[in-house]
Amino acid sequence: MKKKILLLLILIISVLFTTSCWSRREIEELAFVIGIGISKTEEGLYTVVAQLANPSNIVAEAPEQRSVYTIVKSEGLSIFDALRNLSLIASRRLYIAHIKTILLDEVVAREGVAEIVGFLVQDMETRLESNVFITKLPPEEIFDTPNTVGAIPSFVLEIAAKNYGANSKIYVSDLQETVEAANNPVINYVTTLVEKVPTPSPKEMQYFRLTRIAVFDHDKLAGYLDYEEGQAFNFITNNFRNGILVFKYATEQDTIAFEVLESSTDITPKYENNRVSFDIAVSVEGNIAERISHEGHSHEIDIELVKKQLDKVIEDKLSKAVYKAQQDFGIDYFNLSGDFFRKYPKEFKEMKENWNEVFSTATINIKVDTTVVHTALNLNRGRI
Amino acid sequence: MRKSNGKHNKKPKKLIQEKTNIVKSTELPELLFYEMDTDDKKSLQQEVESKKPTLMADLQININMIKSILNESDDLIYRSFSIPTKPSIKATVVYIENMVDARILETSVLLPLTQTVGERTLDERDFFYSNKESLLEEILINADIEVFTDINLIINKILVGSGILLLDNYPKAISISMSKGAEREYSEPQAEKVVKGPQQGFVENIQTNIAIIRKKVSSPNLVIKNMELGRETTTKICVVYLKNIAENTIVEELFNRLNRIDVDGITGSQYIEEYINDAPFNLFPTILSTERPDRANAMLLEGRVVIICDGTPFALVVPSIIADFFSTPEEYYSNPYFATLNRFLSYSGALIVMFLPSIYIALTTFHQEMLPTRLALTLAGTRAGVPYPAFVEALMMEIAFEALREAGTRLPTHVGQAVSIVGALIIGQAAVEAGLVSPAVVIIVAITAIFSFTIPYNNFSTGLRLTRFFNMALGATLGIYGIMTGILLISLNLISLRSFNVPFMIPFAPLSPQEIKDWVLRVPQWAITKRSTHITKKNITKKPDTLRPSPPKQ
Numbered sequence: 001m002k003k004k005i006l007l008l009l010i011l012i013i014s015v016l017f018t019t020s021c022w023s024r025r026e027i028e029e030l031a032f033v034i035g036i037g038i039s040k041t042e043e044g045l046y047t048v049v050a051q052l053a054n055p056s057n058i059v060a061e062a063p064e065q066r067s068v069y070t071i072v073k074s075e076g077l078s079i080f081d082a083l084r085n086l087s088l089i090a091s092r093r094l095y096i097a098h099i100k101t102i103l104l105d106e107v108v109a110r111e112g113v114a115e116i117v118g119f120l121v122q123d124m125e126t127r128l129e130s131n132v133f134i135t136k137l138p139p140e141e142i143f144d145t146p147n148t149v150g151a152i153p154s155f156v157l158e159i160a161a162k163n164y165g166a167n168s169k170i171y172v173s174d175l176q177e178t179v180e181a182a183n184n185p186v187i188n189y190v191t192t193l194v195e196k197v198p199t200p201s202p203k204e205m206q207y208f209r210l211t212r213i214a215v216f217d218h219d220k221l222a223g224y225l226d227y228e229e230g231q232a233f234n235f236i237t238n239n240f241r242n243g244i245l246v247f248k249y250a251t252e253q254d255t256i257a258f259e260v261l262e263s264s265t266d267i268t269p270k271y272e273n274n275r276v277s278f279d280i281a282v283s284v285e286g287n288i289a290e291r292i293s294h295e296g297h298s299h300e301i302d303i304e305l306v307k308k309q310l311d312k313v314i315e316d317k318l319s320k321a322v323y324k325a326q327q328d329f330g331i332d333y334f335n336l337s338g339d340f341f342r343k344y345p346k347e348f349k350e351m352k353e354n355w356n357e358v359f360s361t362a363t364i365n366i367k368v369d370t371t372v373v374h375t376a377l378n379l380n381r382g383r384i
Numbered sequence: 385m386r387k388s389n390g391k392h393n394k395k396p397k398k399l400i401q402e403k404t405n406i407v408k409s410t411e412l413p414e415l416l417f418y419e420m421d422t423d424d425k426k427s428l429q430q431e432v433e434s435k436k437p438t439l440m441a442d443l444q445i446n447i448n449m450i451k452s453i454l455n456e457s458d459d460l461i462y463r464s465f466s467i468p469t470k471p472s473i474k475a476t477v478v479y480i481e482n483m484v485d486a487r488i489l490e491t492s493v494l495l496p497l498t499q500t501v502g503e504r505t506l507d508e509r510d511f512f513y514s515n516k517e518s519l520l521e522e523i524l525i526n527a528d529i530e531v532f533t534d535i536n537l538i539i540n541k542i543l544v545g546s547g548i549l550l551l552d553n554y555p556k557a558i559s560i561s562m563s564k565g566a567e568r569e570y571s572e573p574q575a576e577k578v579v580k581g582p583q584q585g586f587v588e589n590i591q592t593n594i595a596i597i598r599k600k601v602s603s604p605n606l607v608i609k610n611m612e613l614g615r616e617t618t619t620k621i622c623v624v625y626l627k628n629i630a631e632n633t634i635v636e637e638l639f640n641r642l643n644r645i646d647v648d649g650i651t652g653s654q655y656i657e658e659y660i661n662d663a664p665f666n667l668f669p670t671i672l673s674t675e676r677p678d679r680a681n682a683m684l685l686e687g688r689v690v691i692i693c694d695g696t697p698f699a700l701v702v703p704s705i706i707a708d709f710f711s712t713p714e715e716y717y718s719n720p721y722f723a724t725l726n727r728f729l730s731y732s733g734a735l736i737v738m739f740l741p742s743i744y745i746a747l748t749t750f751h752q753e754m755l756p757t758r759l760a761l762t763l764a765g766t767r768a769g770v771p772y773p774a775f776v777e778a779l780m781m782e783i784a785f786e787a788l789r790e791a792g793t794r795l796p797t798h799v800g801q802a803v804s805i806v807g808a809l810i811i812g813q814a815a816v817e818a819g820l821v822s823p824a825v826v827i828i829v830a831i832t833a834i835f836s837f838t839i840p841y842n843n844f845s846t847g848l849r850l851t852r853f854f855n856m857a858l859g860a861t862l863g864i865y866g867i868m869t870g871i872l873l874i875s876l877n878l879i880s881l882r883s884f885n886v887p888f889m890i891p892f893a894p895l896s897p898q899e900i901k902d903w904v905l906r907v908p909q910w911a912i913t914k915r916s917t918h919i920t921k922k923n924i925t926k927k928p929d930t931l932r933p934s935p936p937k938q
Contacts (some may be wrong), residue, residue: 015862024863026774027748028767032760059765096761097753125753 023296032067035154037139038079038116038304039105042368048082049140066145069153069322069323073140079119101140101154102132102175107316109214111191114182121179131161132212133194134221136247136281142194150170157194160210168234169227170210182219186352187334189216194225215333222331232321235282235314236334238265244289247313250305252299257290269340271347277363278336284314285371288352293375318366332359387760438533440928443474443552453539456627458610459594466496468502473550482594488562493549496523518553528561540664543602564595575842581717585675590620590694596677597624601684601863611642613656617649620694629687629915629923634884638702653693662882667847670883672704679713687703687920703884703919706905707891713791715906723906733835736872737848741778742859742867744828748774750863760876766822775860777821779828782852784811861902890918
């Protein structure tokens with residue numbers, strides 16, 4: 001018994017003390033990197049900008065807007081080199097497990113994102129949930145946009161990205177999707193461009209806005225989609241959550257805003273006589289949320305008619321977007337290749353190399369079925 | 385009185401042996417031989433159908449009839465005397481020691497029947513011998529006297545605290561009410577308070593405690609065994625159980641362990657606990673102590689054995705399981721849903737007490753990536769400027785809290801308040817303002833403290849509180865991996881525990897849904913129909929499963 005206890009004691013003591021608290025780091029000694037921006041100098045050096053949180057100012061009762069974060073910038077021959085060079089400046093140990101926002105400069109994005117994100121993922125600390133944005137401005141300018149609520153700009157960007165479900169006009173990829181796209185040569189990467197917009201009034205602080213969807217030829221930036229095309233993109237890729245579709249009611253010239261509550265897309269690839277075609281069936285459900293009467297006349301709305309018109313409106317929207325993808329870009333950024341591959345894996349193997357060409361010439365049939373649940377309009381139209 | 389008690393306590397063994405022969409030879413009614421520990425329904429039927437056994441003329445046979453039903457208890461007294469009629473009549477008063485007021489017995493039964501009769505004239509005494517009814521009518525001066533011939537009724541009367549007078553050659557028994565009057569000798573329970581429910585606790589006096597139990601459980605199956613422990617102190621202890629429910633092996637094992645105790649003195653029930661504990665080195669107690677008679681009674685009905693020690697208002701209950709330490713009597717006096725919530729609070733409280741400070745340490749020193757970003761930033765912000773590592777900081781505060789709690793319980797109430805003010809102000813506020821500790825640690829310590837108070841039994845939560853320091857050291861050196869090791873060690877330890885051969889971790893290990901119904905959840909009374917098969921094997925059914933009330937059908 002005594003021997004047993006002694007053995008146990010020795011074991012416990014050696015376990016506790018010989019480890020000497022390996023990899024221990026106190027939380028207050030860490031510099032939390034909330035956002036990271038990557039760009040390139042004209043000489044070809046990589047530049048890394050890190051947005052660091054200032055925790056003690058965050059918990060202060062009334063922090064100044066600009067004091068909650070610090071921005072540090074460094075250059076290096078590679079991204080890792082540049083990141084390590086940051087530690088020459090930073091007063092604390094850089095801790096990149098809490099990155100929320102990754103900004104990629106447009107120039108870097110045109111060269112290809114695969115190598116950049118490759119490094120970020122190889123580092124064991126990063127988590128894959130951070131959002132990736134493209135910027136035309138230098139990343140530090142986006143990061144240095146203080147706001148009145150005193151939030152770190154990277155957090156604001158994260159919230160803006162999460163809000164996409166309210167309008168479905170943009171699509172933000174997180175780091176995991178980025179890595180998947182970078183690793184799979186067939187996938188064409190898609191994410192969103194962030195821009196600073198002019199202030200609405202002279203004394204208001206500047207803020208940024210997610211303006212366009214950036215589409216890539218595999219991992220190289222190819223161009224941008226506007227909000228109309230953005231909605232169509234989300235419809236086709238089955239990412240449409242909520243959003244407003246505005247159109248003119250045919251008979252009366254009323255402006256009607258239709259609020260989409262649910263949308264689901266079914267893509268059926270076909271391969272007949274060496275021709276690739278896709279049937280895209282979209283079913284949409286929603287309410288008429290708003291109506292602006294033409295010249296103030298009030299009249300009844302024919303739900304059947306609205307439905308028919310809506311089908312047409314959405315179909316037009318999608319056709320336009322598909323046309324742009326096929327003709328202007330010649331890139332399958334909807335990633336229909338995945339659907340095709342799942343149904344015709346053998347055939348896909350042959351076309352893999354020049355899939356974008358196959359896509360450009362494919363027939364794409366779009367069918368929309370809308371359900372108008374109810375008008376959601378008051379009978380007395382706002383008069384109380 | 386005391387001398388005669390001693391005599392009677394030692395004699396019965398011999399007497400019983402003699403009498404069993406008599407009992408058999410005279411062919412007593414069936415009831416005496418039926419055993420309660422057959423199936424409940426059967427025994428109930430038997431009771432209804434059986435012929436009512438009545439008294440015989442012979443005094444000794446009558447006494448034997450009573451003994452054969454109440455034979456196992458040590459507190460039954462047979463006081464024999466003779467009434468000086470001409471010739472004298474042998475008489476016996478049967479009563480339960482702790483429930484009868486000896487003074488009433490002396491002045492209203494013994495004194496009149498001996499002295500008063502003796503002072504009568506020879507003729508009268510001769511008349512009394514042949515005419516016992518008038519003897520009783522004239523001599524007995526009690527207010528409450530009843531005459532019985534049915535043995536079951538007689539037993540009931542004994543069990544509620546009356547004395548039974550039996551005369552030789554007289555086939556009737558006279559029950560004389562002489563139970564102790566004062567109900568409020570006992571104090572309010574101090575540690576196990578309830579809002580709704582009996583406000584009665586055990587007291588230091590063992591006789592009162594036995595009387596309390598006897599009054600609440602007036603069953604002929606209740607067995608009370610007397611023992612004396614300690615060479616110098618000769619402390620009285622009583623072992624109480626229901627012979628038709630409690631498992632024989634457990635009772636035997638308990639007596640074996642009690643008989644082993646050869647010490648100079650016992651000053652409280654806690655001493656006994658340490659001598660009969662299954663795991664004497666363990667951090668966790670495997671024997672419950674309660675100061676509530678209602679809890680003790682409920683435990684008796686589950687088949688447990690209760691040990692009462694003279695001088696301590698705490699009764700020990702064996703075997704005990706982990707669920708006992710997480711349930712309070714209050715839960716049985718309040719809404720089942722709320723009671724279940726309380727159970728969950730105390731079970732989760734145990735986990736929080738053991739692991740919350742260590743998890744805080746592990747997360748802030750090793751696993752910052754596991755915190756949500758904003759929480760991580762807030763913690764980092766509050767820790768900024770604190771000169772100690774998180775472990776030292778948390779350890780300091782935990783020790784300070786334990787000291788504060790100890791000081792608060794030991795000191796008299798008014799000084800205790802001063803201590804808590806100093807503690808709350810100095811430690812809670814000034815230390816944070818001075819930047820010596822971070823507010824987060826103060827919150828962690830406070831949460832741990834509050835949850836440690838949700839565990840109703842203090843002696844169990846002390847064990848949990850001690851493991852906390854061990855876990856903190858593990859968390860500070862090995863992070864979450866260390867805490868996992870701590871969880872593993874503690875659960876292995878708990879699962880290996882046994883209390884009188886009953887697994888300590890039931891109903892969790894072995895997992896038993898039937899027992900979870902009563903011990904983890906608190907389902908309504910009508911749904912708890914079975915006793916635990918781990919504690920008793922012979923009498924499982926508590927009540928029929930048709931007791932759920934419902935509105936009348938129309």
